[in-house]
Amino acid sequence: MAVDSLLVNKLTAIVFIVLGFLVFASxxxxxxxxxxxxxxxxxAIGIILLIRKIVRKNKSNSSD
Incomplete structure (x- = not known):
């Protein structure tokens, strides 16, 4: 279950980054x-979401 949520968070962040870049370029x-x-x-929202996902993943890996 946690893997699915991390994947969805990563994909959401990437979609925000791509859409933000397209709107900015336009x-x-x-x-x-x-x-x-x-x-x-x-x-910026996409970048923040991606950074939060990476930090959350690193925290869970370091506590194992």
């Missing part, structure tokens, strides 16, 4: 400040 191309800000926020 905002940059069309010179849209809201697209840039939105893309940066989604990208």
């Amino acid at each position: 905002g940059y191309r069309h010179e849209s400040p809201s697209g840039l800000i939105g893309g940066c926020l989604v990208l």
